[in-house]
Amino acid sequence: MSQTRWESRIESVKAIKFQALEIRDALLQLAKTSEDPKTKSEANCLATYELESFEFLLGMTIWYDILFAVNSVSKNLQSKDMHIDIAIDQLKGLISFLKKYREDGFTSAMISSKEIAIKMEIEPIFHEKRIIRRKKQFDEYVNDEITQSAKESFRINYFLYIVDQAISSIESRFEQFQIYEDIFGFLFNFEKLKALDDNSLKKYCLNLESFLKHDVYYDINGLDLYSELIVLKEVVQIDENTPINVLNYLKRLDSFPNAYIAYRILLTIPITVASAKRSFSKLKLIKSYLRSTMSQERLSGLAILSIEKEMLEELKYKNLISNFASQKARKIDFK
Secondary structure: OOOOOHHHHHHHHHHHHOOHHHHHHHHHHHHHHOOOHHHHHHHHHHHHHHHOOHHHHHHHHHHHHHHHHHHHHHHHHOOOOOOHHHHHHHHHHHHHHHHHHHHHHHHHHHHHHHHHHHHOOOOOOOOOOOOOOOOOOOOOOOOOOOOOOHHHHHHHHHHHHHHHHHHHHHHHHHHHHHHHHHHHHHHHOHHHHHHOOHHHHHHHHHHHHHHOEEOOEEOOOHHHHHHHHHHHHHHOOOOOOOHHHHHHHHHHHOOOHHHHHHHHHHHOOOOOOHHHHHHHHHHHHHOOHHHOOOOHHHHHHHHHHHHOHHHHHOOOHHHHHHHHHHHHOOOOOOO
16 A cells, blocks of 8 residues: 555545455455465454455445545546646645534444445444443542443544544645645636626735735736736637636736736646655666666666656657667678
8 A cells, every 4th residue: 555645545445335245255265275273373363354344344435435535536637738727626626525524424334334344244333442440448539431332433433523623634734725726816717807896906916926925026016916817807709718828828928027927927836736746756766786887878868758657658769769770770781
């Protein structure tokens, strides 16, 4: 299981969730046929105390539901043409799903887990833990706590804990996107920009000027940006009003400098760092400890070939080989 990719996590849980019966039977068969005592013991323990435990099946179902939702949004965010406004909407939707799952998810997970348990001929019950009672002294004050059932204890200490951790983690990552939305949100969608009234548009432009200020230097002039956007709302004629299309349109016009700079800065905001992580992962695979003396030129070439794998697969190798051979040919006539 990879430590950095959500997809590997959901795939590992999915394999057990939909093949629990087959895996249990395979482990039991291994326990019967194996001659290694350690292997026999481990296989028997996994089959008996893990896969045949209703708590394990329920926990696996809960993890699958959460990881499936997170992975679906994560894969969309990693696409090359993902826009920041769509990413923000999807993260909002994910947080909303997790909060709703916190309220109703335990019941649905119980139903799904019971179906798996019945198929595996496992009794869908929670095992009550033995309560250890200590003898009280005559002068000792003990606060008699209300004992919880095994089901309620699992819901509070396992289910709610996991979901709350997921919500907290995603909300902390969403805070930066929320800041971007507050500052650049009026530029995300040109239709939304057209719908703004003049006072709101001026307020957003001055706020962006303040955000892009460093000491006494400004990247844009807020009032000039406001004036340019007032004109742009009327003159821009493009099929898709996405930020990249608006930027290309401004580049052709070459007469709206502040708007051009604002859109350029907006489009440099990274939605995820997945591409950078993949590049470093490729670099680690290419330059291992056995190839530590590789030259910089060769390392850069191999890294580009590995990172741009999709583009590389579209190349026609026969033409490249023919061109290389024609340039490097050294013909010698022997008499």
